[in-house]
Amino acid sequence: MAKTTIQYRQLKTEDLFEGIQLKPMVVDVLRRRGWADSAKQRILDLDQDGSAVILNKLLPPDQWDKSVFAGQLIHVQAGADVHAVMQSLDDDTAEYVLRSLNVADQARVLKGVLYFAVVDNHVGLIEGQQVRGRLLERYLTALLQKAGELEPGDAIILNGKFMAGDGKELDASTEVTVAAKPNRGGDEGAVRIAEREAAEARDHGSTVFDVLRTLGWSAEAVESLRSEVPDDGWIEGFFKVFIKRKTRAKKPISRATINEALRNVDAADLGLRGNGSEKNGIVKLSVQRAVQTNNSLLDPADAMEQIVNALREWAEAGKIDCRFDP
Known part of the structure; x- marks a missing residue:
């Protein structure tokens, strides 16, 4: 199970x-x-x-x-070339022979x-x-x-x-906070992040560095920030979205807009502020x-x-x- x-x-x-x-x-x-x-x-x-x-x-x-x-x-x-040792490692031999196998000849990779x-x-x-x-x-x-x-x-x-943690809904929220996926430090983390971004960026959303690039950060600025993250650390980002107007009050963001715009975002990465009751209490x-x-x-x-x-x-x-x- x-x-x-x-x-x-x-x-x-x-x-x-x-x-x-x-x-x-x-x-x-x-x-x-x-x-x-x-x-x-x-x-x-x-x-x-x-x-x-x-x-x-x-x-x-x-x-x-x-x-x-x-x-x-x-x-x-499509499959790719996989390099493997075809012999048993229990064999007593001077060396093991490496061979290239093309998985595409046999199957499509799920x-x-x-x-x-x-x-x-x-x-x-x-x-x-x-x-x-x-x-x-x-x-x-x-x-x-x-x-x-x-x-x-x-x-x-x-x-x-989306609903409040108590099961109730608000008609609108004046502010939405979205947490981007963290980027971790160290070479191993960088490789893992690069692989994940290449494989998942289209359907999974964005990391902190992705959002910074969207906001206009240059590649040099992003790399400079990345270099400051220690090997055992990570960088997190929280981004507030709200509608400003000439008057001091913020224009509410409708529930329909939230249900559509944030449909592919994990509810755990969201916080809504309407009458104050949904901050850190939103559930999908x-x-x-x-x-x-x-x-x-x-x-x-x-x-x-x-x-x-x-x-x-x-x-x-x-x-x-x-x-x-x-």
Whole structure:
């Protein structure tokens, strides 16, 4: 069993056509275009780098007419040369022979997996380390544009749902504080950060140094700051976002804007200040669940079942306005 976090998301319907329903639209596209029974037809090259994003394992098609559609999204990439010793280290030999193996000749390397379930416009998902909610948005956008359901420029946006720690919501917040990912000192930390930034920057958000670059810091200034971080230390950054006006009062940031703009940010990295009650007490609608595993991977059927169970529980508790078949 593995402990996972199931997040809630909801389709942003503004700027899309009236009456849009995500679940029936996806089901209709898969059936009408003949993609329901062919995973090959569901392969999309979103990054134009030879990697592939695939809507892979799905809930059985004979269940698609019910409330729920659920699936597994995988991101695979071409293999690379791996240098290895093929002999047993127990062999008594003058030297071990190094060989180069090309993994691409045998398989595609799995970059990550995401599981999701959709009921109308309500979405529950379990993110992977390398496959985040943003990738699901991009995949659904590309799939529906390919099928002619969305116009160029339209996009699927899956908003989060943020609440105060006591479960209440404020209409707006005058100030948002966002914590960027820390950058650690030392050569080992620098290598790890560089690898992580290269692999995850597109879907995972930004480190402190990334934000400083966005704010206009030169490469020299960032490197100078990096050099001052001790080997056993790290640098953290907290960035305040607020709207100023000519009068002294700050203009509130709407809850709808927060749900969209911060949907891919960990709630632990946020603080909101409205009437003072949400500072350091914001939570994103989510729940932890134990999911069965097959070796180191989540069991797809159990992952999807747990997501559906979470959506049902939120609906029964009145946290989301979601209806299931009897």
